[in-house]
Amino acid sequence: MTIQVTGVGRLNSDQVNSVLRSAMLAPSTHNTQPWLFRCTGTGIELHADPRRILPVTDPDGRELVLSCGAALFTLRTAIHALGFHPATTLMPSRADPDLLAVVRPLVERTPDPKVTRLARAIPRRRTNRRPFVSCVVPRPTLATLRHATELEHAWMPSLDAEQCRLLRDLAARAHRDQLADPAFVAELGRWTELAAGTRDGVPSYATEGSPADESWLLEEFGVMSTGTRPDPLVVVIGSLTDGRLDRLQSGQALQRVLLTANGAGLDASFISPPIMVRAARAELRRLLGCGVWPQVLLRVGYGSPLPWTPRRPLEDVMLDTLVSA
Numbered sequence: 001m002t003i004q005v006t007g008v009g010r011l012n013s014d015q016v017n018s019v020l021r022s023a024m025l026a027p028s029t030h031n032t033q034p035w036l037f038r039c040t041g042t043g044i045e046l047h048a049d050p051r052r053i054l055p056v057t058d059p060d061g062r063e064l065v066l067s068c069g070a071a072l073f074t075l076r077t078a079i080h081a082l083g084f085h086p087a088t089t090l091m092p093s094r095a096d097p098d099l100l101a102v103v104r105p106l107v108e109r110t111p112d113p114k115v116t117r118l119a120r121a122i123p124r125r126r127t128n129r130r131p132f133v134s135c136v137v138p139r140p141t142l143a144t145l146r147h148a149t150e151l152e153h154a155w156m157p158s159l160d161a162e163q164c165r166l167l168r169d170l171a172a173r174a175h176r177d178q179l180a181d182p183a184f185v186a187e188l189g190r191w192t193e194l195a196a197g198t199r200d201g202v203p204s205y206a207t208e209g210s211p212a213d214e215s216w217l218l219e220e221f222g223v224m225s226t227g228t229r230p231d232p233l234v235v236v237i238g239s240l241t242d243g244r245l246d247r248l249q250s251g252q253a254l255q256r257v258l259l260t261a262n263g264a265g266l267d268a269s270f271i272s273p274p275i276m277v278r279a280a281r282a283e284l285r286r287l288l289g290c291g292v293w294p295q296v297l298l299r300v301g302y303g304s305p306l307p308w309t310p311r312r313p314l315e316d317v318m319l320d321t322l323v324s325a
Contacts, residue, residue, distance in 0.1 A: 005318070008039050009105035010084050016044070017314070022078035022122050024311045026255055028067035029054060029272075030191035031202050031309050035071045038319040043104040046072050047319065050098060056187045057276055062247055065100070066295060069251015070258075072101050073152065074122055077259070079105050080112065081119035091245055100248055121262040126308065128267035132301030137233040141264050145300070148260040149237055154253035154295070157288050159234040166287055167234065167274065174273035174280035199312045233300045234271070236284075238292035250295035257298070267303035270296070 005016045020037055023046075028034060034052035038045040046068060053064050072088070079086040084105040093099045142158060149156040159167060178184045192202040237253050239246035261268055274280045275297050284294050 005039050006041075008044055009042050010108060011079070011082070011105045015082055019075055019078040019082070020044070020314060020318075022119075023071045023075035024314070024317065025122055025125070026067065026070035026074045027125075027127055027258065027270075028070070029058060029063040030188075031200055032064075032067070032191065033200050033312055033317065034064045035068050036317050036319050043102045044075065045099060045319075046075065046101045046103070048098045048100055049317075054187060054191070056181070056183045062295070063276070065244055065247040066251035066254065068100050069248040069253075070255035071251075072103070072248070073252035073255040075103055076252075077115055077118050078122065079103065080115045083108050083111050085109050090248060097244070117263050118256070118259040121259040123308075125258055125262045126267065126306040128269050128303040128306055130303060130306070132267065132269075132299070132303045135302045137266065137300055137302075141266070142233065142235075144264070145235065145257050145260055148256045149253045152253035152256050153249045155238050155240070155290075155292050156253075156257070157236050157238065157290055157292060159236070159288075163287055164234055167271075167284070170280055170283055170287070171271060171274050174277040177277050177280070178273055199310050199316075202309065235298050235300060236288060236292065236294045237296040237298065238288070238294045240292065242293040246293070247295060254296050254298075261300055265302065266300055268298050268300045271299055272297070 005013055005020070007013050008016050011019070016039060023035070023037070024033065026035075032052045032054065034049045036047040036049045038047065048061070048064055048068050050061070050064075053061055058064060076086040076088060085107055087104045087106050089102045089104075091097075091100065092102050146156040146158075178188075190201070237250050237257065239250050258268055274284045275294060281294060284297070285292070288294065
C-alpha cells in the first residue's frame with residue numbers, strides 16, 4: 001500500500017510525507033504511537049487516538065497526550081527545517097478534545113541552525129533502556145537541557161543525591177504496586193518483549209536483555225547512590241498546573257530535550273513507576289518541593305548504540321486520506 005497525501009499550505013506532497021514520517025518517530029509509552037493526522041488544504045491536524053490508550057497504565061490519558069506532544073514538536077521541527085514557519089494552534093476545538101493541534105506551514109524562511117540540528121537528531125534518537133557508562137553529564141549541558149524545556153513552557157527540576165536516594169525507594173515501592181496488579185502485568189506483557197516484525201509495542205530486540213519494565217533502573221539507583229560511581233543525572237519535566245494543555249506542552253518539551261540531548265551525545269531513559277502510580281506521583285511532587293507537577297522523569301547519560309524501534313505504516317495513522325496500491 002502507498003500513502004497518497006496532497007500538499008499542505010506551502011508544502012508539496014513529498015514534503016508532507018517527509019514531515020509526517022518524522023513526526024511518527026517521536027517516543028510514546030510502550031511505543032503505542034497514539035497519534036493520528038489529518039491533512040487539509042492549509043494545515044496538518046494532530047489528533048489523539050483514544051483506541052490506543054493504556055487503560056490500566058494510563059487511565060486518564062496523561063501519557064497519551066504527552067506522547068502526542070512529542071510528535072507535535074517533531075512535526076514542527078521537521079517543517080521548520082524545510083524552511084517554512086510552522087504556525088501552531090493548540091487545542092483548537094472545545095467540541096473535539098482529541099484534536100490537539102493544527103500546524104499550518106506558512107511563509108518560507110531561512111531555517112534556524114539550532115532547529116536544523118534538532119531535526120538531524122530525529123532519526124537518531126532512541127530510548128536507551130540499558131545502563132549508561134560512568135561519566136558525569138557536564139553542568140553546562142544540564143543548563144542547555146533546562147533552557148530547552150523552558151522554550152516549550154515547561155520546567156526542569158533536577159534531583160540532588162539525597163533526592164535520588166529517596167527516589168530509589170519511591171520507585172521501588174511504585175514498581176511493587178504495579179507488579180501486584182495482574183491487570184497491569186497483563187497490559188505490560190501485551191506491549192513489551194514482542195516478536196520481531198511487529199510495528200508497534202516494544203520488540204524484544206530493542207531491549208537487548210534489559211527489561212522493558214525498567215526494573216534494572218531501580219538496581220542501578222542502588223549502585224550509584226553508594227558513591228561507587230557518579231550519581232545519575234535525574235531530571236523532571238513538569239508543569240505548574242496539570243491540565244490537558246500542560247501535558248501537551250510538556251510532551252513538546254520532552255522531545256525538545258531528547259533531541260537536544262542527542263545532539264550533545266547523550267541518551268535518555270524513562271523512569272516510569274513514580275510517574276504512573278498516582279500516589280507515587282503525588283509523593284514525587286512533594287519530594288521536588290517546588291510546586292511543579294511531574295509529567296516525565298528522565299535519567300540522562302552516556303549510553304551505547306541501540307537498534308531502532310519500529311513504527312506503524314503511515315496509512316495507519318492518517319484520517320481521511322487516499323490510499324492506493
